[in-house]
Amino acid sequence: MGAETIEHSPIHIMFFPFMGHGHMIPLVDMAKLFASKGVKTTILTTPLNAPFIFKTIEKSKSHSNINIQTIKFPCVEAGLPDGCENVDSIPSPELVPVFFKSTELLQEGFEQQLSLQHPDCVVSDMFFTWTSDSSAKFNIPRIVFHGISLFSMCVSICMAIYKPYENVSSDSESFVVPNLPGEIKMTRIQVMDYFKIAEWIERMKKIGESEEKSYGILVNSFYELERDYIDYFRKVLGKRAWQIGPLSLCNIDEEQKKYRGKEVSIDEHEWQKWLDTKETNSVVYVSFGSVVKFSDSQLREIAIGLEASGQQFIWVVKKSKNDGEEWLPEGFEKKIEGKGLIIRGWAPQVLILEHEAIGAFMTHCGWNSTLEGVAAGVPFITWPVSAEQFYNEKLVVDILKIGVPVGVKKWCLFSEIDQSIQWEAIEKTVRKILAKDEEAEEKRNKAKELSRLARKAVEEGGSSDLDLDSFIAELGSLRG
Numbered sequence: 001m002g003a004e005t006i007e008h009s010p011i012h013i014m015f016f017p018f019m020g021h022g023h024m025i026p027l028v029d030m031a032k033l034f035a036s037k038g039v040k041t042t043i044l045t046t047p048l049n050a051p052f053i054f055k056t057i058e059k060s061k062s063h064s065n066i067n068i069q070t071i072k073f074p075c076v077e078a079g080l081p082d083g084c085e086n087v088d089s090i091p092s093p094e095l096v097p098v099f100f101k102s103t104e105l106l107q108e109g110f111e112q113q114l115s116l117q118h119p120d121c122v123v124s125d126m127f128f129t130w131t132s133d134s135s136a137k138f139n140i141p142r143i144v145f146h147g148i149s150l151f152s153m154c155v156s157i158c159m160a161i162y163k164p165y166e167n168v169s170s171d172s173e174s175f176v177v178p179n180l181p182g183e184i185k186m187t188r189i190q191v192m193d194y195f196k197i198a199e200w201i202e203r204m205k206k207i208g209e210s211e212e213k214s215y216g217i218l219v220n221s222f223y224e225l226e227r228d229y230i231d232y233f234r235k236v237l238g239k240r241a242w243q244i245g246p247l248s249l250c251n252i253d254e255e256q257k258k259y260r261g262k263e264v265s266i267d268e269h270e271w272q273k274w275l276d277t278k279e280t281n282s283v284v285y286v287s288f289g290s291v292v293k294f295s296d297s298q299l300r301e302i303a304i305g306l307e308a309s310g311q312q313f314i315w316v317v318k319k320s321k322n323d324g325e326e327w328l329p330e331g332f333e334k335k336i337e338g339k340g341l342i343i344r345g346w347a348p349q350v351l352i353l354e355h356e357a358i359g360a361f362m363t364h365c366g367w368n369s370t371l372e373g374v375a376a377g378v379p380f381i382t383w384p385v386s387a388e389q390f391y392n393e394k395l396v397v398d399i400l401k402i403g404v405p406v407g408v409k410k411w412c413l414f415s416e417i418d419q420s421i422q423w424e425a426i427e428k429t430v431r432k433i434l435a436k437d438e439e440a441e442e443k444r445n446k447a448k449e450l451s452r453l454a455r456k457a458v459e460e461g462g463s464s465d466l467d468l469d470s471f472i473a474e475l476g477s478l479r480g
């Protein structure tokens, strides 16, 4: 189905991602997906984020339908260091709220772009709450992109309405999330502190109000993955949502899969040649997304646990050679030569996950990583840290039954991670997920089946493809 309307001018969508890789990557994929349907797309971003996006869309077959426009981000004026245009360049925890607040300074530039380009709709990140009012000024529908699953959205909403964590007598006593399909059990210390921190309560209130004013939401997910929660969201909560993912699957060839987010820190021949020598399902891929930074002592526990498991691994660590080697046990890399590969910096995650030697994914359960793992058909070791990651762990472990939890008890702010997982737990879960026994085999089979369903969903006529077409058709009908 094409994106032309009766007037034969293509539908035009403006995408406005929050400046963090976990938000930019899926929204840029989304722009590529719409562009592949003949939709004219514009991506708005700040000057220092533009090169990442440019590199990504340059590899896309539909790049002629994608434009990038930049809006100046006066970070110094906002109290941030010069050049601090992405969450990964915030130098200290106390500047995190400043960064969030300063994104309001993008409003003027955003409105200028709306007035110049007058797109059919705007798809903007949930954190840009003011984009609802700006879009309304120009009579342009705003669609929200949260970047999370509908399962997590439903849990979050029920948690905010019913506050079940207030009815337990201790942090470790579990409660069931009320009025949701399935028996979702949580403990108080796993619940996001966002419900307790004044600044976040205010931010979440604004997100909710701004969403009320928006036209609907676009979701990076697919119906077959979380059908009960998609139905609940639409039918019980009465909200408008289109699920059009997994978005990462819009990247077809190797080049497209490689250039997502930042510049890759390892030569493809190195990791690929290394993996090519390994047996199917024999390597665990360990990575904690774009934001989580563990302490050196936690990194050492991971190193010891991986080695003790006796299994093969690829481990992505946010360190460079200049950071010294104190975070590694002495002589570690020599000892694990041939068995383990450490990538310092940024890994081509989707490509690695799709390699047949990868047998499991140890992840912080960021939604992009979770869905990329599902699309690749690998079982998980779950190690949630912050945001809605404990909800994603529930989905993976209790509902989809394709994961083993490493045993994290406590939710943290990204800027104050104080979890401490001992090497024994890491060793045990790595052995368990890669085992050749019936239990592990069952998880592998379930994961493979979900991968098949994910790929089917984005094929022509699949559930996500149909939702995408119906969304584009609806935009066309709004032109009147």
Ligand code: UDP
Residues within 6 Å of the ligand: 021, 022, 023, 025, 260, 261, 287, 288, 289, 290, 291, 292, 316, 345, 346, 347, 348, 349, 350, 365, 366, 367, 368, 369, 370, 372
């Ligand atoms: N990613 C990557 N290479 C890395 C680290 C992360 O390609 O070395 C990508 C990953 O594939 C995913 C995104 O960065 O698309 C991380 O998003 P996620 O929601 O998993 O976690 P966040 O970074 O938001 O915590």
